[in-house]
Amino acid sequence: MTLRHAFVLVVCAFAVFPILFVLSAAINPMGTLASTELLPTGASLNNFANLLTSDTYPFGRWFFNSVFIALASSFASLLLSMFAAYAFSRMRFAGRRVGMMALLLIQMFPQFLAIVTIFMIFTEVTELYPAFGFNTAWGLLLLYLGGALGVNTWLMKGFLDTVPKELDEAATVDGATHAQIFWRVIMPLVTPILAVTALLAFIGTMSEFLMANVFLRDPESKTLAVGMYGMIAGDHRNANFGMFAAATLITAVPTVGVFLWLQKYIVSGLTAGAVKG
Amino acid sequence: MALDVREAAPAGTRGRPRREITTAFVVSRIVVLAVAAAILLYAVPPLVATGSWVALGLLCGVSAAIAYLYLTRRFIPAKYLIPGTVFLVAFQVFPVVYTLTTAFTNFGDGHRGDKAAAVTAIETGSVRQAPGSPEYTLSVATRGEELVFLLVDPATKQVSLGTADGLTPLDGARVGVTGKVLAAPGLTVLKAPEAAARGQEITALAVPTGDGVIKANGLSRAVEGKAALVYDAACDCVRGNGGTWTADESQGYFVNARGEHLAQGWQVNVGLDNFARVLTNPTISGYFAGVLGWNLVFALVSVLGCFALGMGVALALHHPRMRGTRVYRILLILPYAMPAFAMLLVWRDMFNRDFGLINQLLGAEIDWLGQTGTARLGVLLVNIWLGFPYMFLVTTGALQAIPRELTEAASIDGATPFRAFRRVTLPLLLVALTPLLISSFAYNFNNYNAIALTTDGGPFPADSPQVGGTDLLITYTFRLAFGAGGAQFGFAAAISVFIFAIVAVISAVAFRRTRKQEEVYA
Numbered sequence: 001m002t003l004r005h006a007f008v009l010v011v012c013a014f015a016v017f018p019i020l021f022v023l024s025a026a027i028n029p030m031g032t033l034a035s036t037e038l039l040p041t042g043a044s045l046n047n048f049a050n051l052l053t054s055d056t057y058p059f060g061r062w063f064f065n066s067v068f069i070a071l072a073s074s075f076a077s078l079l080l081s082m083f084a085a086y087a088f089s090r091m092r093f094a095g096r097r098v099g100m101m102a103l104l105l106i107q108m109f110p111q112f113l114a115i116v117t118i119f120m121i122f123t124e125v126t127e128l129y130p131a132f133g134f135n136t137a138w139g140l141l142l143l144y145l146g147g148a149l150g151v152n153t154w155l156m157k158g159f160l161d162t163v164p165k166e167l168d169e170a171a172t173v174d175g176a177t178h179a180q181i182f183w184r185v186i187m188p189l190v191t192p193i194l195a196v197t198a199l200l201a202f203i204g205t206m207s208e209f210l211m212a213n214v215f216l217r218d219p220e221s222k223t224l225a226v227g228m229y230g231m232i233a234g235d236h237r238n239a240n241f242g243m244f245a246a247a248t249l250i251t252a253v254p255t256v257g258v259f260l261w262l263q264k265y266i267v268s269g270l271t272a273g274a275v276k277g
Numbered sequence: 278m279a280l281d282v283r284e285a286a287p288a289g290t291r292g293r294p295r296r297e298i299t300t301a302f303v304v305s306r307i308v309v310l311a312v313a314a315a316i317l318l319y320a321v322p323p324l325v326a327t328g329s330w331v332a333l334g335l336l337c338g339v340s341a342a343i344a345y346l347y348l349t350r351r352f353i354p355a356k357y358l359i360p361g362t363v364f365l366v367a368f369q370v371f372p373v374v375y376t377l378t379t380a381f382t383n384f385g386d387g388h389r390g391d392k393a394a395a396v397t398a399i400e401t402g403s404v405r406q407a408p409g410s411p412e413y414t415l416s417v418a419t420r421g422e423e424l425v426f427l428l429v430d431p432a433t434k435q436v437s438l439g440t441a442d443g444l445t446p447l448d449g450a451r452v453g454v455t456g457k458v459l460a461a462p463g464l465t466v467l468k469a470p471e472a473a474a475r476g477q478e479i480t481a482l483a484v485p486t487g488d489g490v491i492k493a494n495g496l497s498r499a500v501e502g503k504a505a506l507v508y509d510a511a512c513d514c515v516r517g518n519g520g521t522w523t524a525d526e527s528q529g530y531f532v533n534a535r536g537e538h539l540a541q542g543w544q545v546n547v548g549l550d551n552f553a554r555v556l557t558n559p560t561i562s563g564y565f566a567g568v569l570g571w572n573l574v575f576a577l578v579s580v581l582g583c584f585a586l587g588m589g590v591a592l593a594l595h596h597p598r599m600r601g602t603r604v605y606r607i608l609l610i611l612p613y614a615m616p617a618f619a620m621l622l623v624w625r626d627m628f629n630r631d632f633g634l635i636n637q638l639l640g641a642e643i644d645w646l647g648q649t650g651t652a653r654l655g656v657l658l659v660n661i662w663l664g665f666p667y668m669f670l671v672t673t674g675a676l677q678a679i680p681r682e683l684t685e686a687a688s689i690d691g692a693t694p695f696r697a698f699r700r701v702t703l704p705l706l707l708v709a710l711t712p713l714l715i716s717s718f719a720y721n722f723n724n725y726n727a728i729a730l731t732t733d734g735g736p737f738p739a740d741s742p743q744v745g746g747t748d749l750l751i752t753y754t755f756r757l758a759f760g761a762g763g764a765q766f767g768f769a770a771a772i773s774v775f776i777f778a779i780v781a782v783i784s785a786v787a788f789r790r791t792r793k794q795e796e797v798y799a
Contacts, residue, residue: 004593005601011590011665012608018662019611021634022623080361087357099358101788104712106369108719108780110751110773114372116766117379121372128323146368149361151716155671158709162678178353179305196674200667207616209726225618232622241626248619255614256607263606 025245047242051250059247061220062227066206067254069137069144069223074201076141077148078194084149085156086182090168100154107150118143119214135218143211152197159193160186195265202258206251224251309347313340339363380551380770388529388542388767395543396508399515399531401483402541403506404492413437413491414456415499417472417479418464424478427458427466428491428499436461439484439491439499457497472496506539515539551771564744564753569779572749575657576722580714582661587668588706592698595676606673613666621730624659628731646732649746656747660727664717675709676702715787719780728752750776 027043051059087093088100122143126133133139167189168181176184187194209225216222222230228247231240317340324333346352346359382388390398413428426439429452436458438447450461460466472479473496484491489503506517514523515531522531522539529545530538556562590609594602612620627634628645636643646652679702687697721727728734734745734752744753754772 001596001598004596004599008590008593008605008609011586012605014662015609015612015666018620018623018627019615021627022615022620080364083357084361087354091354091357093354096354103365104716104784105781106365106373107716108784109373109777110723110725114376117372117375118368121368128327128329129320142364143368145361145364147365149365151713153361154712154716155674155709158675158712159678162705162709177302179301182357192677193674196670199670203613207618209618225616228616228619244619245623248616248623251616251619252611252614256611259607259610259614263603 022245022248025242026249028242047246048250051243051246054243057227057231057243058219059227059250062222062224063250065137065216065221066223066225066251069140070202070205070254072137073141073144073205074198076145077152077201078198080145080148081150081152081197082156082187082190082194083182084153085160086186088153089157089160090165090186100157103149103153107147115210115214118211122215134215135221137221140212140215143215144205144208152201155197156190156193159190163189191265195262199255199259199262203255206255306348310344313344316340376770377774379767380774381546381548382544382767383529383542383547383550383765384544384767384770385765387540388544390543392524392543395531395541396515398541399506399539400504400508401481401490401492403504403517404483404490404502405505406494406500406502407489410489410501410503412501413499415493415495415497416458416466417475417493417496418458418461418466420464424475424482425464426482426484426491426493426499427461427464428484429456429458431456438464439482441482441484443485444491455497469496547767551768552774554768555772555775560743561754565750568744568748568750568753571653571747572722575653575660575724575747575749576718578657579660579664579721579724580718582657583664583668583717584672584710584714586661586665587670588672590665591669591672591676592702595673609669610666612662613670617663618726618730620663621659621726624655624662625731628655647736649736652732652736652747656727656731659731660721660724663727664721667717671710671713672706675706678709679705711787715784718787719784722749722780723751723776724749725751725755750779 026047027045029044029046051057088096122134122139125139130136131138132142163186168176168185171181171185206223207225208223209229212223212226213229216226219227224247228244228251231247232244317336320336321333324336343359343363346355411430411432413430416427416429418425418427420440423440427447427450428437428439428444429435430437434452436447436450436452438445447461451459453459458466467475476496479493479496482493486501489501491499491501493499504517506515506522508515512521512523514521516522520533522533524530525532525538526545527547528538528542529547530542532538554561555565590605593599594605625646630636630642630644630647633645635645643651645655683701683705684697687701688694692700728747728749729752732745732747734748734756736747737745743756748756750772754769754776
């Protein structure tokens with residue numbers, strides 16, 4: 001047990017020390033790159049205050065955009081990939097294996113390279129349906145949902161495979177439809193993996209930068225990733241480092257919040273209980 | 278009850294279940310139809326307005342198929358797969374396929390449009406004022422959304438309206454003392470700052486006349502000029518300036534006898550040229566092997582390092598008597614919770630030789646990102662730092678799915694904890710995680726951000742600024758394709774096909790090796 005603690009503590013130290021550096025830069029009143037050290041001389045919350053009251057950077061707006069997009073997209077993609085995982089895990093149909101391989105293969109194409117095409121598609125969409133075009137959260141959401149299947153589906157399918165099939169067979173015998181089995185039997189049992197994937201999807205969307213950078217040009221529509229990159233791009237890098245560090249810390253808050261919220265589901269071993277029953 | 282239910286056997290063979298129509302059934306069908314109808318109502322009018330009949334047909338076809346799918350009781354797997362697949366096809370598969378088709382073209386700077394656009398650009402770009410041609414006083418106005426010219430002939434004081442269609446006389450305009458038009462019926466005359474803001478549009482507008490075009494020269498004068506270069510359809514060539522440039526359909530350029538071409542070209546199909554260029558161009562293929570080698574190491578070490586570290590802590594915490602797991606989990610997840618792109622930039626600063634944190638802590642003066650060896654070590658360290666919490670989370674999730682009974686049974690049978698892990702836990706974990714490991718490999722193989730935001734491919738040797746010590750194929754090729762030479766989308770797409778092929782082959786091999794496992798456990 002001591003060994004376990006020692007090992008985990010070492011890894012924790014590795015995990016935390018760059019974050020301490022950011023923390024130190026954020027409360028360092030000098031706020032420039034050259035003056036950063038792990039233990040700052042003197043501390044103030046000036047960087048946070050400057051950030052939140054800044055006229056140049058609508059930080060609150062970025063924050064809201066990011067959280068909204070991340071919550072909406074992780075919820076929707078969770079549902080879509082859970083549907084697909086249920087079909088792949090529980091049903092046998094023509095093209096099942098091919099479908100799963102295709103999912104994996106499509107994910108391997110360097111998505112970044114399709115960015116020119118995506119740009120052209122959404123130029124068209126912006127003209128036809130401005131509500132789903134550039135500078136809108138909805139357009140970006142649609143784009144993110146394109147990747148909703150893929151890795152998450154595999155992760156959930158792997159988990160579903162370990163949930164005993166006898167459970168849904170028993171439900172079928174009792175006259176349940178496939179939809180009832182999905183919502184009433186499967187969904188409650190897969191909460192741990194739902195929690196994990198929800199968290200992964202949330203984090204992934206929060207720090208997604210490339211697509212958002214193409215998509216969101218208008219300062220009001222930017223997400224944290226796009227906005228913050230602008231803060232230290234080019235000449236601003238040294239001057240804004242303190243504010244940037246403060247922004248980095250604030251960005252992490254919702255993610256940690258989601259994690260704390262989902263922690264109990266991640267921890268609980270519901271499936272083990274189901275087998276015993 | 279149980280009589281009309283088929284045997285509880287393979288799920289795929291289920292016949293049509295005989296069941297009564299429930300309220301839930303009716304309500305869910307109505308909801309599906311209502312959503313489909315709402316989407317149609319929203320999406321159709323703009324398509325009709327712009328006459329996009331192909332898109333309209335596609336939309337109606339897909340909607341009809343979906344409605345049919347959800348109204349029958351058959352195709353049950355499809356009911357679950359379609360929602361995600363629609364998005365996948367529209368925003369993932371289609372862009373990829375489209376990108377692949379551009380690999381066979383010369384799409385890029387100088388080759389963006391079709392031939393007609395190139396001819397127009399060449400002709401209007403070469404307009405020179407003909408000697409003795411009239412010079413007009415120009416006012417810029419808008420007619421609705423359209424930008425138009427109001428031209429006053431200084432000699433006759435006649436006001437004309439110039440549009441892209443031609444020149445028409447205009448009556449009722451009020452001309453000021455400077456000779457510029459102040460107001461005209463049905464038109465909004467732009468003030469100087471407004472006009473200046475639309476400078477590009479103004480420069481682009483060419484008003485065709487009998488034997489030339491009228492173009493703006495600044496914001497208040499317009500001159501009639503003639504195109505020095507004129508396209509002649511008879512010989513499919515451009516003449517003028519004492520030369521002839523013949524259209525070369527294989528290059529998408531107008532080329533003259535000396536082999537020189539005009540700057541403006543058009544998009545043509547170049548077949549396998551882009552692919553051949555990757556293989557035969559010495560600057561590109563020369564470094565390919567070296568970059569590929571490091572790229573493989575980077576992806577493998579990233580994945581295995583993250584997995585080993587992540588699984589290690591997940592296993593350490595996965596013990597009923599472990600205390601403080603809540604706090605540990607939060608600390609371990611922190612690197613993943615921080616915005617990745619920001620932390621990459623922070624790490625770059627921590628590696629800085631003069632005022633970086635790492636050198637300060639070590640009391641050293643190591644130029645971390647300035648030497649190939651330490652730079653590679655650095656980016657790997659950063660990437661593992663960023664990636665291991667993901668593996669930790671995923672393994673934690675997968676560990677929950679393994680019934681404790683299995684490991685308990687193993688220990689009752691006398692297996693040591695290590696043996697129980699090796700023979701029971703790890704194989705079960707790998708069933709769930711192999712696909713993730715493989716896709717994580719693919720992700721890291723193309724991890725553009727990890728390199729671009731830390732070292733940007735560097736350090737670069739003095740003799741070759743093209744390829745740096747930490748360059749991955751994707752950063753290296755992006756520099757070639759989008760770098761100083763201008764955008765070459767077709768060429769970039771061809772390179773991505775190569776990258777895709779390499780990743781796909783490696784993944785397929787990895788999959789074959791683990792496939793048997795899945796058959797056993799799934």
